[in-house]
Structure formats: C-alpha cells, structure tokens
Amino acid sequence: MSRDLTAIKPYGDTMNDGKIQLSFTLPVPAGPEGKEAARKMASQLNLKEVEVVHTKDLGEDFSFYIVYGQTDKTIDYTKIRVARATSSVMDYYEINEYIEENIGRPLRVVGACTGSDAHTVGLDAIMNMKGYSGEYGLERYPMFKTLNLGSQVPNEELIHKALEFDADAMLISQVVTQKDIHVKNLTELVELLEAERLRDKFTIVVGGPRISHELALELGFDAGFGIGTLPPEVASFLAEELNREINKEEN
C-alpha cells in the first residue's frame, strides 16, 4: 500500500482511517447526560464517528471518559522542518569519554532560574545528581563541574557568579512565566553579556516548557531545549559546542 506523505492521517488498523483515542474528565456526574457531553466534546474537536467506550463516576460530581473518533485532517509530512540543538545524543559514558578525549578537562557549567522564577524543577532535572527519567543530571558526570545557583537569580548575579566560577557555559531555566516575562528576561541577559563584551566567553543555553531551539536562537542563545529534555541531550550539546569553541580558540 502506498503512503502519501503529503497527506498523512493517524493510523488505527487501516491506512488513513484517522483513528484517535482520548480520555478526559468532565466536572459532571456519570450518566447518560455526562456521556452525551463527552461525545459532544469530541465532536467539537472535529472528530467523526465518536464512540464513548468507557464511563466512570469519580465522585464529587466528576466523571471519566474514554473516547474514540476519526479525524479527516491531514498533515503534509514532507514540509516539516524542526530546528535541533544537537544532531546526535550521546549517552553518559560516551559524553564523559568525549570530553576527556577532546577537551581534556571537566567543563564548568553554571545553572540558574533567572528573574522572578522560583521553579527549579527543570533546572534540577538537568543538573541535580538525581536527574530525570532514569538519566543522571550533570552533577553526576565526572567531566562536568557544576554550580547550581537555584531560583530567582538576577541576571547580573548570574554573570558575576559565572565569572567567579570560571564557567564555560550557563544553563538558564524559565518554567513559570506570565505575559512573556521570560522573553524579556532572556533578552536582558544577552544584552548584559554583550554590553560587558562577555557574550563570546560563555555558551548560553535556555530550557523550559515554552522554549524551543528556534526561539532560543532568535533571542541570541546558543541552544534551547523544551519539555521532556533529558540531561544527555543538554550534555551532548555542551560537549560538542564547547569542543568547537575551545579547540577553535587554541587553533
């Protein structure tokens, strides 16, 4: 059977059947009205042939639904372009080995949640010993020396600490933001670095649920990482980028 990559649809058990499963809770008790509300909800998402296959009362006037439907929307897969920070992700051992071989000393990384952001979950997921989803954080890598400044760090202080620590790179995390304050915050950091002629001194990386690699580049960062990023992705990027930077300087 031929696949038309210019117009793909979800696959259930037949090409182009457009089958989708979803589950959600509604703030109404279970019953025929709740079930009908669930069906209508899926219909409003433009799903056709909606079937509510499971209903459960959750108490306190809430109910849970599992729903199937079909979509007639298609995606042109041939037109998709995604900006990526790294072309290849190495594992923990490969990264340490890579740094040892190519750079010959541990990389020094300062991390911070800057501005008003008090939420270190993202930064901790990448930096802390504990790591995330079974992957160690940078603290655990013998070839990274890290300094986690924690939350609500002003940009000026971050720069000051990075100089003091003799950092190669800065990791900035922006988790909870309102009215795009994260964009202002990130722009300010780049401007400060440029004003003090320090921009070339550090590789700067930003991460957070509302960050993409594309946005990061736009703001003048070297890379951006979105939700679900694991420590090895960031570590691989840093290893390769700093290898380029450091060995370029020496040449």
Next chain:
Amino acid sequence: MAKLDLDQNKVKRCRSASVKIADSVDNYIEGLTTTSVERTILRLYGVDGVNSEEIPVPNLIVDQLNKADLLEAGAAVRLGQALLSSQLTVEDLSEAIAENKLDIIKLINNSNLNSNKVKSYMRELASNRAKKIKAIREKRDELQQEYPPGPKPWLYVIVATGNIYEDVQQARAAARQGADIVAVIRSTAQSLLDYVPYGPTTEGFGGTYATQENFKIMREALDEVGQEEGRYIQLVNYCSGLCMPEIAAMGAIERLDMMLNDAMYGILFRDINMKRTFVDQYFSRLINAYAGIIINTGEDNYLTTADALSEAHTVVASQFINEELASRSQLPPELMGLGHAFEIDPTVKDGFLLEIAQAQLVRQLFPEAPLKYMPPTKYMTGDIFKGHLQDGMFNLTSIITGQGIQLLGMLTEAIHTPFMQDRALSLENAKYIFNNARNLGGEIQFKPDGKIQGRADKVLDETVEMLEEIAEKGLISALESGLFAGIERPRNGGKGKDGVIKKASDYYNPFAEIFRKELVASE
C-alpha cells in the same frame, strides 16, 4: 505468609552497629539547639500570626532573641519572662509583636524575676498545652474506632494543585474512589524556606504550601468525607526541610496522621547542614511520637539517584539508622513508616523477583513497622500504558509481601502532577490487584536456594558490612564520603547552619521534658 530464612545473627549485628551510629549522632549534637526548635517551642505555646510583611511571629521573636544573645537559655524562658512581666496572654503578646507595638527584648531585659519562678510557670503552661495535643491524639483514636481505616496496604495518593480549595475537591474525590491516605504535596522549595507561610494559600508550584490553616482546611474536609464513607481518611504532610520541627508542631495541633520525616534526607537531598538536621529531627520526632503521628522515612530517594540493584543495601542500612534514631525520640515501631521503593530497571531479567526479595527482606527486618512503599519513578517514561503496567507490578509486589503504606504510582509520572483521572486509574489498579491476590503471600514459599532468598542474603550481607563500616568511622564521616545516594556533604556546609545554637547551662525546653517523660512512662 511466605518467609525468607534470614541469618538472625546478622540482623543483630545490624542493630548493634546502628546503636553505635546513633550514639555518634547524639554526641555530635550534644548541647545544641536551633532557631527552628526554638520557634517550635513558641508555636507549641500558641505563638502564632504574622506581621505586615508576612513574617511569622515565632520568627520575629527568635530572630530578636538571637540578635540580643538571649536564645542560649531557650525561647521558653524568654517567653516566660515577657509574659510574666507584661501580664499578657500568649495570644495578646503575639498580636502586639505582630503589630510592632511591643519590644520583647526590653521586656526581658527589664524583668528581674526569679528564674525558677519563670521556669515553673512555663512548665505549667507547657503541661496544659501538652494536654491539648494528647486530647487531639485521643480524638484520632476515637474517630478511628468509629470509622476504621481500610485494610493495609493503605492506599496513599497525593494532591498537588497549589490551591488548597482545589486540593480539597481532589482529595474528597480520591476518598470516594477508595483512597485511605491523602498527602498534600508542598510547593517546590518550601523545604528551604526558614519560616512557615501563614494562612490559606491558593498559589504554589507543583504543590501547596504547608500552612497551619491549610492543614485545618484539609483536615475538616477529610473528616467529613471519611464519615460519609465510613472510613477514617489519613492526612499527610512534610515534616522536613528547615522548618521540620515547626511543621511537626502544626501537624500535632491540626491532627495530621502522617509526616514525611527522615533523619538524613535534608542533608543529602536539600543540602541542609548536618547539625541543624540532626537537632531538628530529634525534636520533630519527639513531637510526632507524642502526637501519635506515623513518620515516613525517605530511603526511596536514594534509588532515584543511585542504582536500585547495586545500592539496595544502602536503603536497608538507612532504615536501621532511621529506626534507631526514631526510637531515641521515643517513636514506637508502629509509628515508623520506613521507606523503600520499587525502582529496579524494568528491563532487568527477573527484576520482579529481586523487587520481591527486597520488599520481603525489609518486611521481615522491621516486622511491626507500617512500611512505606514507593512506586516506580525513575524508569517512568511518558509511555503511560507501560507505566500503568509497571505500577501494577509494584502493587503485586506489595500485596505478596505485606507492605503497610502504598504510595500509588501514577501512569503519568514524569509528565505532570496527577490529573483527577490518573488518581482514579491508580486506585482502580491497586484495588484490583490487592483484591485479586490478597492471600497470595500466604500460599507460596520461597525456594531455600532460589533467586529470591539468594538476593535477600546478599543485600543483608552488604547491609551488615556497610553499617559496621559507618559505626567504625561515624555517620558524619559516612555522609561526607558519599556513602548514601552517592552524594557527599561536608560537615560544616549546608543551609541553615547559622541557626545552630549552643545551649547555655540553664537552657530549658519544658516540652521536650514533658513529651519524653510521658512517652517513657507509657512504654
């Protein structure tokens, strides 16, 4: 119940090493108190409220005492001097300080009362306040008689919306769906605040601030839904971080039933100073013991950084240490929810057998403890379908080995704080497996030369070795050298170090005296 054949001599060696280890901790903190312990004493006397900048009155008083070098004798004595010379009640004094209408240092410096008189006054006041805590404990016993909690393993779920009123709605629904225990996750980084926020709160991240008012709101909601369901619903919060003993006091007053409370967690995972942590954990556990609150220790966390196969013995060693330290705070075994976790890489061949070995080993080593069993988190991936199955294997291990407190895994672990439906699905999962395999543990035996017995023997061997090594070098050095979770913490480092204070020779903490005396008498 299927039993492992354990070398009892090795178990004894573990316990005697733990005694030595706890002795070294006692020596290390001898003669010390902390700002948080002193704030706790003020709270136990009823000092409460905040000033216009939201600074809690216990902090205002302790900070002023500390600056004036008056804290070494203990906040109890200073509060007594202020109360007696002003003739105010605790409540009025708190209010006057919150409104900045009263200079407590002046009051104390001008008081020329006989110190024995002050002490006996404060002892009586403390004894009345202790009676109240005892009455709260008795109230729990009464309610549990009338509305007995469900069978063990108890089903433990978390709520974490940031808004206490939203939390209440989710907690009530969870109780309807069969939950036995509700924990209100704290807002990220509350553990590093050196004060306890005040009043009801509706904003937080990844959790809801632990405040006394939030405790009260949730307690009332759970009492109500528990009575409707005919099952006492237990409430949990976090007695950890820089305000460990203060939260214990608040929990005792608001009838919490369980507290996360570990002797070493703050040092390892929050980089809190060792002395601060050990002093705080002692007093917080004494309060928990007096209030009849089950502690949950945090050994599960080791396995989120260290490997569950190679570092399994560190969990057991830590449980022995936590047990010994807790018993020095007069906590009886039935209040020791020693923690461990189901964290072996799911791709390991026979990993399920190894999980059973660990769970059964711990069950037999601490037969009276309501073991706190934590779900898989490290190898949860975002594949919610596989995750639901991993949680099922975790539940099966628990029912076979008779765990006490089952913190239910969520299929959406590693994605977001639980949706209402995630919690419902997890409760369904656990109820199905617990019911379907309720007596499986009683029907099977472990092969004497089998994989499960072999694994348990190996972990016990490594535990003895580790505990004896720590007993030899001391717990402080062990923590410095990264023996737990692979994390090294220097003895003079860490947050909250400034809050460690040398007690004067006439230091007085009447609550510690009363709690200890009564607990020893009731043994």
